[in-house]
Amino acid sequence: MSVFIAFAAITSLLCYFMVILPSLTFILAIAWGSTLIISAFYLTNWQLISIFTANVLIWLGLAGPTNLLFYLGIFGVSAFVMSCLARHKPDYYYLQKKGFIAAIVGVSLFLIFLYLGSGQIGIGELETQLHTYIEESLQTYDEAGIFDFYQERGISRDELENTLSKVVNALAWHLPAFYYLQAILAVFFMLFFAAYASQKRHNDRLKKRPYDQEIMPWQMVWVIILGLGLWLWGRDELSYIYYAGSNLLVVLTPIAVYFGLAIAIFKLKQYPARSRRNLTIVLIILTLVFPVSAIIFFAVIGMFDSLLDFRKKRTPKEE
The missing domain is CATH 1.10.1760 (Arp2/3 complex 21 kDa subunit ARPC3)
Known part of the structure; x- marks a missing residue:
């Protein structure tokens, strides 16, 4: 008790x-x-x-x-x-x-x-709140003279407002994700x-399991492919199909990257200690310099390993 x-x-x-x-x-x-x-x-x-x-x-x-x-x-x-x-x-x-x-x-x-x-589902409310926050922030920037800094670099107030508005809309439409x-x-x-x-x-x-031995369920790869297909299909008109696909990608891409990093660590452990340290430093630097490319790279190798099981980590039951 x-x-x-x-x-x-x-x-x-x-x-x-x-x-x-x-x-x-x-x-x-x-x-x-x-x-x-x-x-x-x-x-x-x-x-x-x-x-x-x-x-x-x-x-x-x-x-x-x-x-x-x-x-x-x-x-x-x-x-x-x-x-x-x-x-x-x-x-x-x-x-x-x-x-x-x-x-x-x-x-x-x-x-x-x-x-x-x-x-x-709250998209409208979130969009309104974010726009209100942006307007207050822009007013503060105007009073602080920050817009002068951007104008000196060729960025007008209208361009900055349009960019922030697009970011707000994108965030609001990805609320489900x-x-x-x-x-x-x-x-x-x-x-x-x-x-x-x-x-x-x-x-x-x-x-x-140790992290470097984890493998993504192969079924998730097809869900990612579905999300990518919907995203490409509705991209021209930014329709509900587009946002359905992009929401799927927002959810599943970090998961694919997680498993892709597991493969990278598994491969690094196969090198001698000194080479492993140098390769790790190079990999970290490249990730910081090219973050989008690194995300795509790790996500792709996580997907391919899920389908092909390069490390032979999947048990017969999981197959």
């Missing part, structure tokens, strides 16, 4: 601070989710459900129904699913896969509820820190 009370108190406090400290919500949500996953190894099903129910009631009481949907959709559903599954099949990558699926479903339901409630990416990152770090804490307590039920 004392273990149940301890986990109930910790998760409840984290939920409380998630609401009153919105700037730290993402970090606190990761700590909350990790704690919930770890608690599954020590509690019964009903105790776990009781703790989650209490956490949900805290969100509801402090933040209201709309924000409750945000907490559940972005963080809650995936953390609860991984916690329940951890009791019966504590396999790291099985939990990660189910957590990602739960995160996608949770965010999708959250966006559907937003749309049904207001006829939109930011929701999905936030949920996916939360799942990754929740499980990562839960596994780390378990290993520190000599609990081997959440064993993670």
